[in-house]
Structure formats: structure tokens, C-alpha cells
Amino acid sequence: MKRVILVPAALIFLAACGNNESANKTSTATDTAASAATAAPEKPGADIPGIDSVQVTDAIVLTGNDDTKYDKTLFKVKAGKQVSLDFKNVGKMPATAMSHNVVILQQGIDVNAFGQAAIAATATEHIPASMADAVIAHTKLLGPGQSDKITFTLPDVGVYDFICTFPGHYATMKGKIVAEP
Ligand SMILES: [Cu+2]
Missing domain, CATH: 1.20.5 (Single alpha-helices involved in coiled-coils or other helix-helix interfaces)
Structure with missing residues (x-):
């Protein structure tokens, strides 16, 4: 049983x-x-090479040179928090040949389209008025030895492009700012 x-x-x-x-x-x-x-x-920008070694900052210091390069191309900040950007053109070439700026674009803006539109915007330091809404902040266009300091706030978590809009520069003078929660 x-x-x-x-x-x-x-x-x-x-x-x-x-x-x-x-x-x-x-x-x-x-x-x-x-x-x-x-x-x-x-984890915005987790796929960007080298992002893990970048520290969060609220004070970006950046230079541009006669090789048409920024000294840094990757930054990490807090979304919604004010950040300062201290930018200097450390080159020696004349301003007509080699000026630099930093233009921080809204998320989702086509960098190439903006860079192309900026070429003709000579009257506004290569910030195209027709695409003003695409710009979060920008420095002045700087000749050799000049510097400019601005403050800005990235509104949302995500990845923001920045470029130099002096004609022909955005192909090599570009970087990303990752805004973390
Ligand atoms: Cu430049």
C-alpha cells in the first residue's frame, strides 16, 4: 500500500x-x-570610447590650436546644473586664417548640416541665425591668444555635440558632453 x-x-x-x-x-x-x-x-553615452575615465565636472577648461584641434573632446557634466566653459585659442596664426569657437548644440542636431550652414554666417561669427534654436550656448569667435568664458546648463540627460564653426573646422574640432542624471 x-x-x-x-x-x-x-x-x-x-x-x-x-x-x-x-x-x-x-x-x-x-x-x-x-x-x-x-x-x-x-548611462548616457555608455558606448562612447573612453567615457568611463572622464570625471563629472562643472568647470570645463578647453583650448583650440593651430592644428585645428581641441585639446580635449569628451566631458561629463550633470544635467540641469550650471557649468562654466573657459575656452582659449592658444594658436599663433592670424584670426582670418585660424579662429576658433565652441558651439554646444541641442541633442539630435545634425552636426554636418549645422557646420555647413555656419560657413556662410560671417556676419554673426559663424553662428547661423537660421539655426539659432539648435544652439545651447557658444563662445565668441577667438583669434590667437584670445579667450572667452561662458556658462550654460544642459537641460536633459543625454549626449550633446560641440563643434568649432569656423569654416572647415568642424570635421576635426568636435567633441561630446555627456549629461548625467
Ligand atoms: Cu576652429
Whole structure:
């Protein structure tokens, strides 16, 4: 009599184990998907090479030179917090040939389209009036030895491009500011 009772009990136990296993797999997959979805906005710019070694700052110091380069191209700030940007043209070439600025663009702006539009904007230091809404902040256009300090706030978490809009420069003078939560 006892064996008759034990056999179905073992079967029920095995069946229960099988069910638990598949239930666990399902919930694990769901948890992974959910955490990936919520983690994405917490780590803006996670795919940018070198971003992990960049420290959050509220005081950016940047230079541009006669090689048409910025000395740094990657920054990390807090979204919604005021940041200062101290920019200097450390070159020696004449302003007509080699001036620099820093133009911080809204998220989602086509950098190439903006850089192209900026070429003709000679009357406004290469800030195109037709695309003023695309600009969060910009420095003056600086000749050799000149500097300018501005403050700005990046409104949202995400990645913002900055470029120099002096004609022909944005291809090599560009960088990113990652705004963290
Ligand atoms: Cu430049």
C-alpha cells in the first residue's frame, strides 16, 4: 500500500520541479529586459570610447590650436546644473586664417548640416541665425591668444555635440558632453 502512495508523490515532485525551472527562466529573462530598459537612460553615452575615465565636472577648461584641434573632446557634466566653459585659442596664426569657437548644440542636431550652414554666417561669427534654436550656448569667435568664458546648463540627460564653426573646422574640432542624471 505504501508504494502505491509513494509513486504518484514522486511524479508530482518531478512535475513541480520542471514547472519551477521554466518559471524561473521566464522571470530571469523578464528581469534582464526590464533592467536594460531602465538602465539605458541612466548611462548616457555608455558606448562612447573612453567615457568611463572622464570625471563629472562643472568647470570645463578647453583650448583650440593651430592644428585645428581641441585639446580635449569628451566631458561629463550633470544635467540641469550650471557649468562654466573657459575656452582659449592658444594658436599663433592670424584670426582670418585660424579662429576658433565652441558651439554646444541641442541633442539630435545634425552636426554636418549645422557646420555647413555656419560657413556662410560671417556676419554673426559663424553662428547661423537660421539655426539659432539648435544652439545651447557658444563662445565668441577667438583669434590667437584670445579667450572667452561662458556658462550654460544642459537641460536633459543625454549626449550633446560641440563643434568649432569656423569654416572647415568642424570635421576635426568636435567633441561630446555627456549629461548625467
Ligand atoms: Cu576652429
